[in-house]
Every structure is written in C-alpha cells, then in structure tokens.
Amino acid sequence: MKLLEDRVAVISGAAHPKGIGKATAKLFLEHGARVAILDLDETRIQESAADLGVASSHLIALACDVGSDEQCRAALDRVAAWSGGVVDVLVNNAAITQKATFRDITPADFERILRVNLTGVFNLSQAVIPLMIQRGGGSIVSISSLSAQNGGGIFGGAHYCAAKAGVQGITRAMAKEFGEHKIRANAIAPGLITTDFSRTGRSDASKDDAAQVWPLRRAGRPHEVAGGCLFLASELSSYITGTTLDINGGAHMN
Incomplete structure (x- = not known):
C-alpha cells in the first residue's frame, strides 16, 4: 500500500547523505509521492537527487536558503510550476546547530541559529500554505528536537533549544489557524539520531553507547524519523494536528 500516491511533498534540508531529510525523501518516493527536495548547497542537493535515482517527473532538487523569505517563495514558485500548482505535504527539516554555553553565545550566534531553525519554518510554511488552501x-x-524538552546538551546550546521549542509553538499556532482549511500541522522531536547533523566526534556505535541510559539502549536511525514523517504526512494521521511526536527511544517521556 502506497500511502502518498499522487501527493506532492516538499522537504527542506535534504542534502546530507545520512540525514533525516534524505531518508524522508526516499521513503516518500517509495510510497508514491512526487518530491521536491531543498537545501542551501546547490551542489550537494543535486548530488542527493542523483543518488536517489528517480526520474525528474517525480523528483526535483532546488537550492534554497530557508532563512530567506524571498528564496522560499521563489523555490515554491518553481515547485508549483513543476507540480501543476500542487503541494500536499511540507516537511520542515532544515536545521543548523552550535554547541556553546549560554554565556558564550553571541547575539550573532543567536540570530544565525534562529534564522534557520525557526524563521526557516515560518518562511517555508507561509510560502506553501496558499497552495495547500487552494488544494x-x-x-x-x-x-x-529533544532539546526543546530537556534543555540541550549534546544537541546544541540555549539558542538551539529556544529555536526548537519555537518550532513546537508555531506548529500549534498553524494547527489552530489553518484547521478550517483541512491543513494539519504537527512536529517531531527526535532524540539522538545517527545523522551527519548530530556529529559529536563519535562513531554511530559510540552514539549507541551514549544512549545506553535510555530505555531502548541505542541511538535512533534516520529512517525511523522518516517513518514518523510518513505517518504524519499520510491519511493514517488524518485526525492528528497540533501535536509533537517524540522519536527518542524513551529519552524523554511526557
């Protein structure tokens, strides 16, 4: 059963070879979606598309700085031209982080982290919502992120925590405002995942070792977060909106 047959999905932050974005694109394609992948780096996003090995009728790769409202709107214009004006699913995955103590974070650091992690969610969502309303x-x-719930640590500093907490807040706001248009908005809070993004100078095996204090005794894998994205993107979650799905191996329990 293909859960996203004839759907069009946009996924940001999809250039990392071992990242959540690329894993999500792969899974969505397997479930019949047409997918637009975005990333800041033109070369890397094209390499990601080539590696996915799908015909251009089902996959388009675009460079986009999600922190730029202008670039987000331009990217969505290109996606709309490619898809016939259709976007059914948006996955806001683009992110950056920085490990720094609260006292060492500069105003420029704070702005840079929030620009991608939070403003990027606002920009891309605002650009895509008119297409969803029309659809x-x-x-x-x-x-x-788990950082939004536990105050950071290995994932990043206070600015990263603030941005990722903001993602949950803006998700609930979108769920309330656009529910009448049958637009659902949900968030996912991953824990320690063996991605390029969560580089800590450790191997994947050592990340598993670090997770031994958590109930499932290992770090998560990108495809496990992608599975959560598929669930929330599909009709399997048709009555779920405004929630945050924890995918963290039990590291945090509400």
Missing part, C-alpha cells in the same frame, strides 16, 4: 488541505511536519 483543499495538506500536512505540515516540522522537525523539532
């Missing part, structure tokens, strides 16, 4: 509904999935 008669849609699903927005935004990647938050």
